[in-house]
Amino acid sequence: xxxxxxxxxxxxxxxxxxxxxxxxxxxxxxxxxxxxxxxxxxxxxxxxxxxxxxxxxxxxxxxxxxxxxxxxxxxxxxxxxxxxxxxxxxxxxxxxxxxxxxxxxxxxxxxxxxxxxxxxxxxxxxxxxxxxxxxxxxxxxxxxxx
Numbered sequence: 402x403x404x405x406x407x408x409x410x411x412x413x414x415x416x417x418x419x420x421x422x423x424x425x426x427x428x429x430x431x432x433x434x435x436x437x438x439x440x441x442x443x444x445x446x447x448x449x450x451x452x453x454x455x456x457x458x459x460x461x462x463x464x465x466x467x468x469x470x471x472x473x474x475x476x477x478x479x480x481x482x483x484x485x486x487x488x489x490x491x492x493x494x495x496x497x498x499x500x501x502x503x504x505x506x507x508x509x510x511x512x513x514x515x516x517x518x519x520x521x522x523x524x525x526x527x528x529x530x531x532x533x534x535x536x537x538x539x540x541x542x543x544x545x546x547x
Contacts, residue, residue: 405482411439412447412485413478417527419457419467421537427466447485454484473528479519 405413418436419428430448434441448467451457458470469476531537 406486408447409482409485411437411444412451412481413527415444415447416451416456416469416476416481416524417531418536420469420473420524420528421531423466423468426464427460427468429466432466450484451481454480456481456484469524473525474523476524477520478522478524478527479516481524482519 414437415433418433422428422432430441430444433448434444437444448457449459452459452467452470455470456476457467460466460468
């Protein structure tokens with residue numbers, strides 16, 4: 402069963418958080434980290450990788466932080482995963498022929514199917530789900546009837 406790394410899950414959650422909370426003002430890394438109970442230094446490398454890939458945009462200054470670099474519907478979960486997983490350094494390991502000739506091709510086919518499924522999930526889909534479950538900003542959940 403394909404499983405996303407904790408780092409990938411954290412990156413997806415961070416991008417969804419930015420998309421949901423950055424309405425008109427950037428989301429500070431400290432605020433984002435506090436909402437998820439993480440130290441900011443754990444999140445910062447993930448956020449910077451997403452900025453370099455053009456998923457997020459960094460805003461400098463006292464009211465700076467992060468905001469989306471593109472529309473929510475134009476960012477897929479697979480793209481976020483590729484950015485974060487690609488940022489890791491791979492260690493050179495010599496694999497035996499059983500792995501390279503049998504295991505890797507079988508797993509590669511499964512990973513392709515998984516990647517295709519992740520490409521179909523957009524940030525917009527996750528944001529709608531987050532909004533529906535009350536994870537948006539407080540002012541966005543208020544409903545007025547006059």
